[in-house]
Amino acid sequence: MSDKLKINILKKLGRITLKVNQSLPSKGITVIFGPSGSGKTSILKLLSGFMRPDSGIIQMNELWYDSKNKVSLPAYKRPIGYMFQDGRLFPHLNVLQNLEFAKKRAPKAIPIDEIISVFELESLLSEYPSVLSGGETRRVALARTVLSAPEILFLDEPLIGLDRARKRSIIPFIENLVKKFDIPCIYVTHDIEEVCRLADHVMLLSSGRVKDFGSLDEILPQLDVATLDTDTKLSSLFSGMIVSQDNEFSMVNVDIGGAIIKVPDVSRRYSGKKIFIRINADAISIALVPPKKISIQNCIEAMIVGISVDAQSPYALVKARFSDLEITARITRSGVESLKLTEGKTIYMLIKSVSFDSQL
Amino acid sequence: MIEFGPLILTLKLSLVVTVLLLFIGTPLAWWLSCTRSKLKPFIEALTALPLVLPPTVLGFYLLILFNPTSPIGSFWINFTGESLSFSFFGIVLASVIYSLPFMVQPLQSAFENVGFEIREAAASLRASPLDVFIKIVAPLSKRGFLTASILTFAHTLGEFGIILMVGGNIPGRTKVMSIAIYEHVETLDYTQAHILSGILLVFSFCVLFLIYTFNRRHPLNVG
Numbered sequence: 001m002s003d004k005l006k007i008n009i010l011k012k013l014g015r016i017t018l019k020v021n022q023s024l025p026s027k028g029i030t031v032i033f034g035p036s037g038s039g040k041t042s043i044l045k046l047l048s049g050f051m052r053p054d055s056g057i058i059q060m061n062e063l064w065y066d067s068k069n070k071v072s073l074p075a076y077k078r079p080i081g082y083m084f085q086d087g088r089l090f091p092h093l094n095v096l097q098n099l100e101f102a103k104k105r106a107p108k109a110i111p112i113d114e115i116i117s118v119f120e121l122e123s124l125l126s127e128y129p130s131v132l133s134g135g136e137t138r139r140v141a142l143a144r145t146v147l148s149a150p151e152i153l154f155l156d157e158p159l160i161g162l163d164r165a166r167k168r169s170i171i172p173f174i175e176n177l178v179k180k181f182d183i184p185c186i187y188v189t190h191d192i193e194e195v196c197r198l199a200d201h202v203m204l205l206s207s208g209r210v211k212d213f214g215s216l217d218e219i220l221p222q223l224d225v226a227t228l229d230t231d232t233k234l235s236s237l238f239s240g241m242i243v244s245q246d247n248e249f250s251m252v253n254v255d256i257g258g259a260i261i262k263v264p265d266v267s268r269r270y271s272g273k274k275i276f277i278r279i280n281a282d283a284i285s286i287a288l289v290p291p292k293k294i295s296i297q298n299c300i301e302a303m304i305v306g307i308s309v310d311a312q313s314p315y316a317l318v319k320a321r322f323s324d325l326e327i328t329a330r331i332t333r334s335g336v337e338s339l340k341l342t343e344g345k346t347i348y349m350l351i352k353s354v355s356f357d358s359q360l
Numbered sequence: 361m362i363e364f365g366p367l368i369l370t371l372k373l374s375l376v377v378t379v380l381l382l383f384i385g386t387p388l389a390w391w392l393s394c395t396r397s398k399l400k401p402f403i404e405a406l407t408a409l410p411l412v413l414p415p416t417v418l419g420f421y422l423l424i425l426f427n428p429t430s431p432i433g434s435f436w437i438n439f440t441g442e443s444l445s446f447s448f449f450g451i452v453l454a455s456v457i458y459s460l461p462f463m464v465q466p467l468q469s470a471f472e473n474v475g476f477e478i479r480e481a482a483a484s485l486r487a488s489p490l491d492v493f494i495k496i497v498a499p500l501s502k503r504g505f506l507t508a509s510i511l512t513f514a515h516t517l518g519e520f521g522i523i524l525m526v527g528g529n530i531p532g533r534t535k536v537m538s539i540a541i542y543e544h545v546e547t548l549d550y551t552q553a554h555i556l557s558g559i560l561l562v563f564s565f566c567v568l569f570l571i572y573t574f575n576r577r578h579p580l581n582v583g
Contacts (some may be wrong), residue, residue, distance in 0.1 A: 050480050076482040082484035090479055092499050104485040148485045264410070 004045070005186075009056035010064075010117035013042055016208040025059075026152075027147030028200030029178055031187045033192075039208040040188040045152045047186070048082050049075035060152060079107070081183070084155050084177060089129035096125040099147055106149040111182075118180065119143040119173060135166040137190050142173055146181055153177075155187045159194060169199060194238065194278045196220070220276075221326045234281040234317075236327045244274050251297075257323035262297045263354045278355050284329035285350040286318065288339055298351040302327065304343050309333055320347060364551070365532055366540035367559060373448075373536060374516040382511050384456065384506075389579075390493060392464070393471035393478075408465070410458045414471045419525025422454050426526065427558035451527040451534050455516050464512040471497055471506020503575065511573050517564060 005024040010017065018039040023031075024030050032040045045051040047058060052072060058065040066072045067195055089098050099121075103112055116122060119139045129137065138158055145153060158168045158174070167176065187198060195202060195216070202213040204221040214220055220237045240256040245265065252265040254277060263277060290299060301319035309316045316336045318329045329349060341347065388407070392400060415526060426445040427433045436444040438517030444450045474497050475560040483490040495525075529543060537560050544553035 048484060050483075075480070076486050076488050078486060082481070084477070084481060086477075090478065090480035090482070090496055090500075092496075101482075101487075102485045105491075107486075144485070 003059075005058075005059045005060040005359060007043075007047065007056075007058055009046055009053040009058060010044065011051070011053045013039060013208065017197075018042055018046075018208040020209055020210055022213055023204060024184075024203070025201055026184045027182075028203040029174075029187050029198050030203060031189060031195050032203045032205055033189060033195050033199075034205035034211075036190055040190070040205055041156055043205075044082070044156050044186065044188055048080050048154055049073060049078050051164060061319050079151040081145035081148055081153040083138075083141050083145050083153065087129075087137040087139060089140055089144070091129050093122060094126050096130050097130075097224055097253075098129070098140060102144045102147040102276060106147060108149045110147055112147065115147055118176065133308070134162050135170060136300045138162070138170050139173060142177065144172075144263060146183070150183060151270050153183045153185045155185055157189050157191075158187075159189075159191070166193075170327045174198060196237070196239070218254045221328075222311040230260045234328065234330060236279050236281070238277050238325060240275055240277055242275060257325040258295075259300050259322055261300075263352070279327060279351055280353070280355075281317070281328045282328070282332040283352040283354075283357050284331075285352065286329060286331055286335070286339065286341070287350060288345075290348050291350065294350070296350045296352055300327070300349045300351065300356065302347060304341060304347060304350055306343060306346050307336060307341060309336070318347075320349060322349075337350050363540065363556070366537045366556065369448075369532065370517060370560075372569050373451060373455060374513045375460060376452055377459055377516045378509055379387065380456055381463040382461060382522060385460065385467055385508065389464045390497075391469035392468045394470070394489075408461050412463050415458065415519070415521030415538065416525060418458060419454065419522040422457070422522070422526050426450055428452075428568075438538070444514045445526060446528045446530055446534060448527075451523050451536075454522050454526040455519055458519065458522050459512045459515050462515045463508045466504050466508040467501070470501035473504075474500045475493055485550050498583040506571065506575060510568065511580075514568065 004026050008021045010019050012018075016037070016039060019045060025113040032043060034113055035039055046053050047064075049072070053065060053067065055067040056065070057067070058061070060079075062073075063069075063071050064078055064101070065071060089095075090101065093101060099112060099115070102294045104192065116125070119142060121140060121143060124132065124136060124140065129140070137300050155174070161168060162170065171194075174185075175188075178184065187313070189195060199216045201213070202261065203213045204219060215237055222241055223297075238256040239255040240261070242251045243255045244258065245345065246252070246262075251262050251264050254261050254263050254275065256277065261277070275328065285296075286298075290301075300322050302322040304318060305326065307316055308319075312332075314332055315330050316333045318331060318336065318341060320329070321329055337343075339347075374529060388403075390428050392404060392407075421552060423445060425432050426436075427442075428437050428445075433444050436442070440449075442449075444453070456495070477494060479492050482496050483489075487495065513554055518538060519536070520542070523534060523536055524542075527536075529539050535543075537556055541553050541556045541560075544556065545549070
């Protein structure tokens, strides 16, 4: 039905210049991920027409913006839905009236009763926005957006400011929305957990530039490194499948890209389940031969694809590839020197600890 | 013996001016609250001018403008057969200009208070700018409309200088309360001056009191 969303825009924003040339898929959730200040929300504003690019083209079926031909559809004429961080419900209308506002202006009718039940709003219909909780507000805002029958949905950090339990309760609604109503979503967040849980595709954004674009599995290993977020420790993220369980020792075997990693099973997960694991760059040691008689359970054979050394620091980052995946280790520079590590060399990465990435 | 003429004329003038200004001031305030035009400060300054200019200055220019030999004045005479100066319509026009900031400024700040966020939300739900104004901004600016109307009404009620300049003192046409009081004082008729001043004082207070009470009892569903 709907075409890809083609973006090729340039916009100066204070200190950074946003430059995006990318086609976004017309199915599933595409997450725009990047540190704050990288221009994520600005992209949504430019796409929705609340902000005007300096130059470029935005097109989805119809031309929305074209600087050369002086086309610029105002926001209210674009077939979009926009869910704002804070919901932005109309304060003088109750929940039902907020929903009806959207329904009345929608190009095609979506049964309001169905939406009310999907988003579990039955008991809130006569309430005014000022008395709703954070989670309720987001649910109403989501429902309102869906009722406007958008061809594409923009979600701007829709879970920000909610505690983990609330987030967990809202996420199924978002997943449901994509599946049930088949609306493609562009989802902006700087929360890695939300990316892991929701993304089909990821666009990595850094200082206004697209650093990478691909499916979640392709992008996942470089998420932490890519953001260079000083708050999070340097680590690699993987999605994996639990292949077997060792109940005696409370361990599970997880398949990540063909390699099997043993992970302590704290919460007794079941096999066949997709999970996310995080391997901290500092938890990896490197050996040139497979070590024996050692307590470390996980050893991955990999090939070095890059070594970055900073003369100011005692440490070096070693990036290695196994299967199709990349993993980053941080060891000392003197370690690199004494093992004579170079690109293309086969190494054994000993992983001291692995953590399940906290699940939303 | 109370003269009701000036009282009725004053109320009529205030009412007409308030209603006219609601129609003129609303679109102007709406435009000012959303425009990014370079003209904005110019228009804002022009709108605020009556706040700082002495009524005599404004009245003087209007008197010249309304003069039957001026383009506007002569057009009016040809059109209606009446002179614009020293007529009821003349003082209505003068009051509309003189009270303009009292309507526009509270409305503009009320519209701005609604915030671009809510407007964006409405636009994302396919509401056109006019639709957004009627269904979202105007209802959320109820208090602003009330304040602007009270201020305009009360301000017109107490006008003196500009009416004296433009309208003179013609009973039934331009002789409003403030001018009648001035005349009584001039002729040392303090009794009549007392009566009219007392009426204006009590009436003004009652209107304001009633409206503020109403405003308090019916808070908007906001916040």
